[in-house]
Amino acid sequence: MTINTLAKGGLHREQMSCFRKMEKVIVAMQDPDMGMKMRNQRLLITVIPHAMTGQDVITWLIQKYHISEEEALHLGEMLVRYGYIYPLKEPRCLVLRPDESPYRFQTPYFWTSTRWPATELDYAIHLAKKNIRKQGELMEYEKERYSQLHKRINHTWDFVVMQAREQLRASKQRRKADRIVLECQEQAYWLINRPPPGVQNMLDWALERPNNFSTQVPLNSDYYKSEIETSRRALGRNRVKSSVCLEGFIKYSEQYQNHDPIMQGCLPSNPWISDDIAYWTMNSEIVPVPTRLRVERWSFRFMELLSDAMGRREFMTYLEKEFSAENLHFWQACEEIRHGESSKIVEKVEDVYKNFLAPGAARWVNIDSKTMDKTLEGIKWPHRFVMDDAQMHIYFLMKKDSYPRYLKSDLYKNMLAKAVVPQETKKSVFPFMRRQRHSSPSPAQASAQAAEEDGRAGTNSAAGSHF
Amino acid sequence: MVSASQDGKLLVWDTFTGNKLVAVPLKSAWVMSVAFAPSANLVASGGLDNICTVYNIKAASPKTLRELDAHTGYLSCCRFLSDSEILTASGDTTCVLWDLETGKQKMVYTNHIGDCMSLALSPDMNMFISGACDSLAKLWDLREGTCKQTFSGHTSDINAISFFPSGNAIITGSDDCSCKMYDLRSDQEVTDYTDATLNAGVTSLALSNSGRLIFAGYDDFNCHIWDSLKGEKVGVLSGHDNRVSCTGVPADGMGVCTGSWDSFLKLWN
Numbered sequence: 001m002t003i004n005t006l007a008k009g010g011l012h013r014e015q016m017s018c019f020r021k022m023e024k025v026i027v028a029m030q031d032p033d034m035g036m037k038m039r040n041q042r043l044l045i046t047v048i049p050h051a052m053t054g055q056d057v058i059t060w061l062i063q064k065y066h067i068s069e070e071e072a073l074h075l076g077e078m079l080v081r082y083g084y085i086y087p088l089k090e091p092r093c094l095v096l097r098p099d100e101s102p103y104r105f106q107t108p109y110f111w112t113s114t115r116w117p118a119t120e121l122d123y124a125i126h127l128a129k130k131n132i133r134k135q136g137e138l139m140e141y142e143k144e145r146y147s148q149l150h151k152r153i154n155h156t157w158d159f160v161v162m163q164a165r166e167q168l169r170a171s172k173q174r175r176k177a178d179r180i181v182l183e184c185q186e187q188a189y190w191l192i193n194r195p196p197p198g199v200q201n202m203l204d205w206a207l208e209r210p211n212n213f214s215t216q217v218p219l220n221s222d223y224y225k226s227e228i229e230t231s232r233r234a235l236g237r238n239r240v241k242s243s244v245c246l247e248g249f250i251k252y253s254e255q256y257q258n259h260d261p262i263m264q265g266c267l268p269s270n271p272w273i274s275d276d277i278a279y280w281t282m283n284s285e286i287v288p289v290p291t292r293l294r295v296e297r298w299s300f301r302f303m304e305l306l307s308d309a310m311g312r313r314e315f316m317t318y319l320e321k322e323f324s325a326e327n328l329h330f331w332q333a334c335e336e337i338r339h340g341e342s343s344k345i346v347e348k349v350e351d352v353y354k355n356f357l358a359p360g361a362a363r364w365v366n367i368d369s370k371t372m373d374k375t376l377e378g379i380k381w382p383h384r385f386v387m388d389d390a391q392m393h394i395y396f397l398m399k400k401d402s403y404p405r406y407l408k409s410d411l412y413k414n415m416l417a418k419a420v421v422p423q424e425t426k427k428s429v430f431p432f433m434r435r436q437r438h439s440s441p442s443p444a445q446a447s448a449q450a451a452e453e454d455g456r457a458g459t460n461s462a463a464g465s466h467f
Numbered sequence: 468m469v470s471a472s473q474d475g476k477l478l479v480w481d482t483f484t485g486n487k488l489v490a491v492p493l494k495s496a497w498v499m500s501v502a503f504a505p506s507a508n509l510v511a512s513g514g515l516d517n518i519c520t521v522y523n524i525k526a527a528s529p530k531t532l533r534e535l536d537a538h539t540g541y542l543s544c545c546r547f548l549s550d551s552e553i554l555t556a557s558g559d560t561t562c563v564l565w566d567l568e569t570g571k572q573k574m575v576y577t578n579h580i581g582d583c584m585s586l587a588l589s590p591d592m593n594m595f596i597s598g599a600c601d602s603l604a605k606l607w608d609l610r611e612g613t614c615k616q617t618f619s620g621h622t623s624d625i626n627a628i629s630f631f632p633s634g635n636a637i638i639t640g641s642d643d644c645s646c647k648m649y650d651l652r653s654d655q656e657v658t659d660y661t662d663a664t665l666n667a668g669v670t671s672l673a674l675s676n677s678g679r680l681i682f683a684g685y686d687d688f689n690c691h692i693w694d695s696l697k698g699e700k701v702g703v704l705s706g707h708d709n710r711v712s713c714t715g716v717p718a719d720g721m722g723v724c725t726g727s728w729d730s731f732l733k734l735w736n
Contacts, residue, residue: 303590
């Protein structure tokens with residue numbers, strides 16, 4: 001990631017537009033005619049106006065936008081989590097409760113989009129004020145951050161303390177109700193912009209990455225020399241006409257369309273929807289009777305046949321009838337060398353030589369003399385890819401010769417005829433019950449983990465249904 | 468399914484039942500990539516610690532098998548070729564093929580001039596492609612270690628890259644809000660998937676089994692679905708509360724899984 005320091009007022013494409021939309025909703029909510037009913041909040045002896053209950057918010061959203069209750073709850077929650085509405089009873093719990101719990105609108109001064117980004121200096125002033133007011137009784141994480149800030153911006157610390165004192169003095173001259181409101185607003189703002197540890201930071205996004213890579217590459221002669229070299233190599237490459245390639249893609253997609261569960265659905269039924277794992281049991285690695293789609297796929301390309309365990313088995317049976325099974329055995333042995341453990345390579349190469357390549361070997365494979373010579377040379381210093389040429393030769397031999405004949409053979413045709421086409425399972429008469437979508441308890445034992453799971457399980461089921 | 472999050476945990480899930488099978492605490496919480504070995508015995512993870520750690524999850528309790536430590540930049544992507552080989556892409560602009568038995572580098576692929584962000588293996592396992600912050604996608608020969616082809620056209624970092632299932636084309640997703648399809652045989656860009664209303668970068672992409680559908684995760688909290696052959700947007704998966712950071716389609720092609728910064732993984736059908 002080419003990271004650059006953020007320009008003040010920089011464009012945050014996607015999140016800014018979402019803020020603007022949220023602000024429109026908030027403004028509509030506060031409309032004197034069509035907006036929400038306000039109530040008064042009683043706090044001991046002081047009465048603070050302009051509060052509303054969670055239930056009010058949801059009802060208003062449902063009415064105005066004609067949405068379901070679930071969606072209104074989700075939308076309301078987003079408004080709370082981004083700081084446009086804050087709860088009065090439990091300020092640290094940023095959740096919208098659809099009941100009588102009181103909420104208030106955040107003043108535009110403290111909207112995330114107006115004061116963007118929240119600066120370290122402002123946070124320091126806020127913590128300093130809190131420190132003075134509470135005479136050192138800050139929360140643990142606040143104390144930590146305060147001391148970190150003190151180290152980091154030590155040079156302006158006098159300014160911070162002075163500002164904090166000024167602001168406290170100014171607020172003392174306000175009415176008590178106003179003072180409380182202002183404190184609540186400020187606290188809500190900082191809860192969003194500097195969340196306590198463990199709470200998800202809603203404003204978290206990556207650093208802005210403007211595209212200016214061209215300024216990072218030194219445009220000197222070395223660069224141009226390598227460009228020339230690349231272009232020369234590109235010219236020398238064999239190319240295929242793009243129209244031919246595009247036709248190839250279309251053909252591929254069409255051929256596989258029926259085999260793609262997302263495009264065409266799958267029989268008997270998609271296990272994710274019907275909770276019936278019949279599809280997977282029918283298509284497991286080795287089954288007595290394979291499905292028709294699977295057998296059809298073997299005819300698409302040779303690699304499909306070879307990569308399917310059952311396909312390989314069938315092909316082997318066919319080759320044994322034709323007395324050319326050693327080819328497939330050789331190919332399989334070479335695959336093991338290529339993908340297996342490094343320590344066993346020497347031993348495996350020896351085996352392959354003894355069984356397949358040595359003159360008079362039990363399962364001698366028919367390779368042309370040039371490849372044979374090259375391979376025998378290579379065997380003296382065995383490595384993972386020493387058998388590649390021979391393997392490629394045998395692969396093409398099988399592909400051009402045995403494979404087409406196999407597809408025309410009775411063995412394959414019988415397999416295709418026997419192959420099962422599963423019946424689509426009838427949808428049950430009653431609307432099927434949605435499977436409970438909640439997190440299972442984690443195997444990890446820490447109690448903190450358990451507390452997190454409970455929280456997550458709660459929100460997951462609220463955000464859940466998308467099938 | 469394996470997933471890792473910056474809360475410092477790597478989780479292996481049985482996606483059908485929704486149960487978590489294994490939880491591995493990570494030494495470094497700044498994880499950026501995970502991979503599952505085809506044999507399902509091993510998982511790998513890595514991130515800002517520059518190390519790719521391979522765990523054996525089939526043992527009684529997950530054990531660290533290897534720590535592959537030779538990159539000088541963060542680990543952005545890792546993919547297993549088999550139980551004994553793994554490919555990693557790093558912020559130090561190189562990709563490396565490691566031998567898991569010895570823990571040493573077998574091959575280093577250097578040619579990019581920007582951080583490598585992602586890589587993908589070809590279906591025939593002889594080649595792989597990598598996308599980097601220099602806005603280029605490169606095709607490499609695994610054995611020879613050389614860059615065989617380079618594809619340009621994007622104007623910003625390439626975050627995601629994938630092969631078309633036939634192995635003849637690659638799809639890339641970039642911060643310039645577009646995806647492109649490049650054809651390997653004709654060595655050029657063939658399709659551009661852009662929409663004027665989309666103003667968010669692509670973070671990840673995955674293809675359906677037939678290659679017809681591209682599922683691309685964007686910064687605008689949605690995963691948009693493109694028709695790869697027609698070049699049109701055919702759908703959108705909305706439901707996340709923050710940017711979609713990773714997308715995947717399982718081998719049997721049954722659905723799509725999206726992971727997001729809102730800490731949830733969602734399976735779609």
